[in-house]
Amino acid sequence: MSAGTGLERFSINQMTVKQLSMPELVSGCQELGITGVGLWREPVAEHGLEATAKLVRDAGLAVTTLCRGGFFTAIDPAERAAALADNRKAIDEAATLGTDTLVLVSGGLPSGSKDLYGARERIADALAELGPYAASHGVRLAIEPLHPMFASDRCVVSTLSQALDIAERFPADQVGVTVDTYHIWWDDTAPAAIARAGATGRIHTFQLADWITPLPQGVLTGRGQIGDGAIDMREWKAYVEAAGYSGPIEVELFNDELWAGDGRELLEQTARRFVEHAV
Template sequence: MRFSLNQWTTRHWPLPDLAAGCAAAGVSGVGLWREPVAEYGAARTAKLVRDHGLTVTSLCRGGFFREPDAVAVNRRAVEEAAELGAPVLCLVSGGLPEGSRDLDGAVARVADVLAELAPYAGEHGVRLAIEPLHPMYCSDRCVVTTLAQALDLAAPHPSDQVGVMIDTYHLWWDPAVWDGIARAGAQDRIALFQVADWITPLPEGVLTGRGMLGDGCIDLRRFRAAVDAAGYTGPIEAEIFNEALWAMPGPEALSLTLARYREHVE
């Protein structure tokens, strides 16, 4: 099964229950987040997922490169990913510095930190995955907004050290995305594929506005076919930030997400 449950899809499901629930449902992959892992303990988390026969498909997240201590913080994130056996560390670049209008400078900062971080990640067997976010997040969360931009930032580094993420929620709008996916595949840069849907109008608070698979306007299966054609054979993480989904009991939310994945993605 390529399906992987990103932990934030069932945000309030405690880690032990999530691990047991995934195993019971036949789901073998989980994408983890640093905050709940830190709360539970990285070593305990690594043992927990192993004991349930699970594979950690990614750790979210590093990045936020505008911070002065970005290199040190991201090195710790790399170390955590390695301890968990996560092959991929997801990177959200961060937005503009407070009071700044220098978008080019912010992107240059991303490139500079990547240059310091990539070899360190390689030494730990962790692949950095640059995630372009929808342009509405550019000012405060992510100055990397297109797949082409992410690929350009990855280009100076070995593909086993730096790749890109394909997230349907963030990239569905881009008319160049199909060429970008083909380019990413040709360069062996696809580190992770994530799925969520886009619903209109967006709920209040865009951070929790991702739609359940099949509820929105994204051609999810076209994305899956495109990444497959580009040579990506790895996990497909369902990462859905949605208050209604978070209010469900964990097993119910997982069952719904898995059913919709089979209907609209697989």
């Protein structure tokens, strides 16, 4: 690595620089020596699925993940059927884009429900249907535990241990986990959970974002640029590496202030911060 750019394992999650169009993102990566991108379904659909697949393939970029499937917690049968159909579509899209990993945001509590346990079971029920379909398309599903502040409205899976409790019911080539520093950095049981995930080959992606405060209204768009916050990136990188993970490392930020600036400069800054704090 000493002779390299330090960006060999870096992947830019598209949401980090969402002000860039798909062609701007791809050309920016080429100019900066970035070799991996994590894509999101909405901008992919906007540019066109086949056109995006060709654009990234022709540029020699690896698609490290597709975000996102999930939202499995509905009780209503019609809603559940629609979610399953949409997730099959997401798996198809992942396969077309050439990525082996679909990130899952599992969903929050249905309106009026207080039953976290029941909601988690409905996630497992959905994965029992989707896991084989994903594997047959060469796609692994990666349950992402989201920070507990999202437990009611976005994701009832709040810790890596909870994610593994679900994932381990399935073969590792069907279901694993997303390890994202932003969501788990506070958790002193997470290092052991990372080891547990690695032992069964379930670390399907590793993502970085830093923790900064104060959190903004709604708390979704307050992720900090690498190096700006409370998280020691090399500590978490060491945990996943000790667990056997040697794959791409995505930086995924949602940040209103960063989005208000120039996207190309943000891409460059993010790559630089990755090298400074995570290599």
